[in-house]
Amino acid sequence: xxxxxxxxxxxxxxxxLWPLRKELAFIKRExxxxxxxxxxxxxxxxxxxxxxDCRYAGFSDMCSHFATPYIRSLATIGGNIGxxxxxxxxxxxxxxxxxxxxxxxxxxxxxxxLDKLFLGERKLAKDSSExxxxxxxxxxxxxxSTALLKFDRRWGxxxxxxxxxxxxxxxxxxxxxxxxxxxxxGRPFPERAKKTEKFLRxxxxxxxxxxxxxxxxxxxxxxxxxxxxxxxxxxLELSKVLLRRALLRIKSRIRGG
Amino acid sequence: MSNSLxxxxxxxxxxxxxxxxxxxxxxxxxxxxxxxVLRYKLGLTSVKEGCGRGECGACVVIMDGxxxxxxxxxxxxxxxxxxxxxxxxxxxxxxxxxxxAFLDVMSVQCGxxxxxxxxxxxxxxxxNPSPTDQEIKEVLGGQLCRCGSYLxxxxxxxxxxxYLKEGKVYFDIQELMxxx
Numbered sequence: 001x002x003x004x005x006x007x008x009x010x011x012x013x014x015x016x017l018w019p020l021r022k023e024l025a026f027i028k029r030e031x032x033x034x035x036x037x038x039x040x041x042x043x044x045x046x047x048x049x050x051x052x053d054c055r056y057a058g059f060s061d062m063c064s065h066f067a068t069p070y071i072r073s074l075a076t077i078g079g080n081i082g083x084x085x086x087x088x089x090x091x092x093x094x095x096x097x098x099x100x101x102x103x104x105x106x107x108x109x110x111x112x113x114l115d116k117l118f119l120g121e122r123k124l125a126k127d128s129s130e131x132x133x134x135x136x137x138x139x140x141x142x143x144x145s146t147a148l149l150k151f152d153r154r155w156g157x158x159x160x161x162x163x164x165x166x167x168x169x170x171x172x173x174x175x176x177x178x179x180x181x182x183x184x185x186g187r188p189f190p191e192r193a194k195k196t197e198k199f200l201r202x203x204x205x206x207x208x209x210x211x212x213x214x215x216x217x218x219x220x221x222x223x224x225x226x227x228x229x230x231x232x233x234x235x236l237e238l239s240k241v242l243l244r245r246a247l248l249r250i251k252s253r254i255r256g257g
Numbered sequence: 258m259s260n261s262l263x264x265x266x267x268x269x270x271x272x273x274x275x276x277x278x279x280x281x282x283x284x285x286x287x288x289x290x291x292x293x294v295l296r297y298k299l300g301l302t303s304v305k306e307g308c309g310r311g312e313c314g315a316c317v318v319i320m321d322g323x324x325x326x327x328x329x330x331x332x333x334x335x336x337x338x339x340x341x342x343x344x345x346x347x348x349x350x351x352x353x354x355x356x357x358a359f360l361d362v363m364s365v366q367c368g369x370x371x372x373x374x375x376x377x378x379x380x381x382x383x384x385n386p387s388p389t390d391q392e393i394k395e396v397l398g399g400q401l402c403r404c405g406s407y408l409x410x411x412x413x414x415x416x417x418x419x420y421l422k423e424g425k426v427y428f429d430i431q432e433l434m435x436x437x
Contacts, residue, residue: 001290001329002310014288018334043323068399070317070324070377157312157399 038078058146277345
């Protein structure tokens with residue numbers, strides 16, 4: 001709508017998907033999966049079972065910092081994914097949950113891993129005739145939790161200089177599984193920090209390990225950009241700090257249950 | 258928005274709106290935004306267009322109990338919905354407690370953002386009658402004020418809470434205007 005108003009794009013027709021909300025606005029658990037309809041709004045996620053479950057506490061982190069209340073009532077999870085923008089908070093969190101996206105067209109439907117969906121800024125590995133219908137992820141085991149951290153100077157409309165989301169399963173103080181996603185690792189869309197994940201997997205989450213992961217491993221795979229909002233150096237430094245905080249937050253969340 | 262599109266290709270659609278307790282049936286083009294219909298078809302000019310892209314919060318209205326930016330909602334999507342704008346906050350000749358509170362703390366400078374701020378406050382107080390400072394700031398964080406009256410907004414919301422708790426919902430404008 002904004003692009004049309006500004007006369008940046010002149011589409012021949014625009015299709016309002018809102019009437020499909022009758023079918024596509026669900027947030028439910030089913031057969032070991034958590035399924036979210038593409039037209040579920042951020043506000044609906046913020047009042048769903050997800051924010052009350054310690055394992056999915058990342059959603060509760062997301063809710064308090066997602067744009068503004070009046071945007072949360074309109075913004076949908078499908079739109080957040082479809083925007084393919086580095087600062088799509090919900091998408092970053094869903095990446096850490098190893099989510100899959102259902103694409104539907106008249107030819108049928110197919111599931112695509114969320115981390116295979118992005119090709120570039122606002123570019124998706126999907127045909128223009130395909131519609132994002134649903135996103136789902138497997139229920140995570142006990143002893144695991146999620147966290148999302150975002151840094152900006154303000155609350156309302158905070159886009160975040162850096163956004164990081166982490167999922168981890170920690171048992172007997174050893175990291176069984178970990179997935180880390182940033183707003184950007186080097187390319188202009190949200191991605192996983194796979195080298196840092198690999199380093200952390202199987203290790204005890206001690207202060208030294210966290211320190212090493214943040215200051216030595218992460219910078220090797222991350223390339224940040226400078227723009228009018230923040231410099232690359234500042235963004236990289238923030239990424240390290242936020243990753244450390246996110247790991248510590250998850251640790252205490254798992255311990256707290 | 259409309260001038261780049263051929264008018265005839267997009268016929269009018271009838272939309273039923275219930276605005277401030279009154280029912281309307283308006284003919285709109287499919288691409289018309291709610292803000293344009295409210296302002297130019299119904300004459301409700303309290304709905305201000307600031308940025309036109311959902312960033313400033315000047316155009317928010319309460320639609321079916323939800324705070325929405327009317328510049329990002331197509332009029333057709335508002336079909337059969339109940340909409341509240343600033344005009345509908347208090348009956349003719351009265352001021353709502355929130356409006357009174359915003360006047361009392363003299364938070365009005367240019368006033369352009371106020372309809373949005375007051376509606377956001379109304380929406381907040383409807384679901385949370387005694388918000389903390391933090392909760393007030395979180396909600397009003399989406400309302401940009403060019404004059405920078407933000408601190409007074411927080412003061413005003415707290416005063417409005419006090420009025421509402423005392424049961425004072427409406428104030429008579431005549432009484433407020435006449436000297437004591």
